[in-house]
Amino acid sequence: MDALAPSPSLTVPALRALTVRMATPRGFCAGVDRAIQIVERAIERFGAPVYVRHEIVHNKHVVDRLKGLGAVFVKDLDECPDDRPVVFSAHGVPKSVPATARARQLLFLDATCPLVSKVHVEAERHHAQGKHILLIGHAGHPEVVGTLGQLPEGAISLIETVEDAATVQRPGTMPLAYATQTTLSLDDTAEILAVLKARFPELPDPHKEDICYATTNRQEAVKQLADGSDLVLVVGSRNSSNSVRLVEVALRAGARDARLIDDATQIDWSWFDGVQVVGLTAGASAPEPLVQSVVSAIQARFAVTLANDPGEPETVTFKLPRALTA
Structure with missing residues (x-):
């Protein structure tokens, strides 16, 4: 009986090269x-x-x-x-x-x-000054429901779109003020404000910007990420306003494609066809381990080069209630 011939060595196909750019900052805010x-x-x-x-x-x-x-x-x-x-x-x-x-x-x-609480305080201050408030935000969002609930019914008009801004009416001769949901798109909000200020030139600016620092920073970071990325993945849940806005901002900033995923299991790998550079970020309520699990899933299928986009790390912290620290 002839000796068994040695098995030919199996050739493992090389993994396709892929660059993954990581946004800074991303994920949890203070x-x-x-x-x-x-x-x-x-x-x-x-x-x-x-x-x-x-x-x-x-x-x-x-x-x-x-x-x-x-x-x-x-x-x-x-x-x-x-x-x-x-x-x-x-x-x-x-x-x-x-x-x-x-x-x-x-x-x-x-x-x-605390940044949402600041909007509540501003709304109360405007109301105490006899002003009618135009609140830019999304109907039904818990933050908007909370802000509307700070004042008597009718004290606030909700503005969701440019069309709303073009048709909202001043109650009588009341002076106006405005406030915004903290997790909106900066660009969309600017468009709405431009319409409002064209109609009501006396409309003052808020005491401070209402859109929070974390929303602003993540949107600016995803704009950088979109420039040169074929696909942008945003880790976050679909009911997260700031995460949804990141997808919209990425597409507007030039990304060929942008997708919102809860975690790595929601990736459709056909999205990666023809893709050479992937941008990766996370909404302000998405934990970093979910981001790292996405990185691991990509590394299992591609020869990945990781690159961290430049950005300023956030150092903001907020105190816990005294009942939990005393």
């Missing part, structure tokens, strides 16, 4: 980090369950992890028992919510982002 810490520390201090009114931040993975720790997410306070703590989400709540919590003597912790 307000999101603070909100998540509030839930985590409340569970540590008071034990499970801790109730959370609405999603603490708009990210499925974050919410699921907190559920595993003992957080219970509810739509309204009437789903919360009297003897357990409740946390208000980072997006802010109407004034009626803490008022109801106090009436029930609930222990509540307010995780509203």
Whole structure:
């Protein structure tokens, strides 16, 4: 019997080269980090369950992890028992919510982002000065619902589009002011403001910019990323306004394609056909491990060169409520 001939060596096809550019900054902002810490520390201090009114931040993975720790997410306070703590989400709540919590003597912790709270304070100041407020934002978004709920009905007109800005009417002879949702597209907001100011030249600027530093920084970073990237991937959930805006900004800034994904499992690899440079970023409520899992998934299929886009790292932090630090 002849000896077995040696098997020919198998040739493994070389992986196609691909550059992955990483945006700076990306992912968690200070307000999101603070909100998540509030839930985590409340569970540590008071034990499970801790109730959370609405999603603490708009990210499925974050919410699921907190559920595993003992957080219970509810739509309204009437789903919360009297003897357990409740946390208000980072997006802010109407004034009626803490008022109801106090009436029930609930222990509540307010995780509203301080930059959203600033918009609430500005709205109250304008109202106290007798001004009607034009709020630029998206109907139904929790942040907009919270801002509208700071003042009596009719005190604020919601402006969602350029068309709204062209048709909104001043109530009588009331002076006007405006405020914006913190997670809007800078460019879209500028277009709306241009229409409003053309119609109402006396319209003043806000005391400070309402669109938050994190939204601004991530949009500027994705504009740089889009310049020279064939495909931009944005890690974030579909109900995250700032993540959705990053996709829109990338496309407007010149990316051939841009996609929003919750995680690596949502990648359609046909998107990579003909692609040489991929830009990768994450919305302000998306944790960095999700970004790294996307990088790992890409590295398993391509010969990847990683490049970090230049950008200023963020150093902003917000204090936790005294009830969790005392």
